[in-house]
Amino acid sequence: MRHALIPLFAGSRSLDLPAGEAVFLTGQQVEMIYMLRAGRVQLQRHTTHGARLILQNAGPETVLAEASAFSEHYHCDAVVTEPATLAALPKPVFIAALRDDPDLALAWSAMLARSVQTARVRAEIRSLPKVAERLNAWLYEGHALPEKGRWQDVAAELGVTREALYRELARRRTGGPA
Template structure:
């Protein structure tokens, strides 16, 4: 995974990150990275594809967040192949859907109740 992609094209760029699991992070000087892109067309194409997938993911998140109902947002998110994490991480899904934890919990409870009937 690449972090702070936009920093490659900016004189200064602020980016924060929180690792959700144990992680190994490496840095690469901007000049080395840009030189490698200029020298290797396959690397440049791979980098362009990575950036394009990032734009596609951002658009998808935006589309989901524009849906009016929590149920619709959750359906779209699950329909994209996502799965609910363990119960202690549901707030991450709420954040992804741009809804309150409580709204997501109510929707999940409604679905559990409907599945039992």
């Protein structure tokens, strides 16, 4: 199914960013609404203890930090993890389109509802007491372990340390006790 918001971004400015580049940072003023056309972008927050939490691994046709449409400043960082092409639409144009097109506003509301559902699943997974339980729940949700060099991203998504995840993965490989 084609994403209902794609036509809105059709004439917008296009940005090509390399891996490691920030689309926006926490605290910056929200001037644009971004839709990812290609590549991958992570929405990240850093805890007061310095841990990195991944809030979202965004892929193509994803509107980044959708809540920012109704915020003055970004509340997370958006970091490109695979070279990305983004569509950038001025926030006032985006808001006017929602106001003027009831079907678009309804599609936006449905997308926000799905986003809330996804956030609740992530919160539920992070509330599980054991790393093994978090990993099992994450895998059950349809995720797959990436290549070895990206396991730290899974740890950040699960809200555990890299070391704790590595121990759990090693335990699973050797068939050790839970």
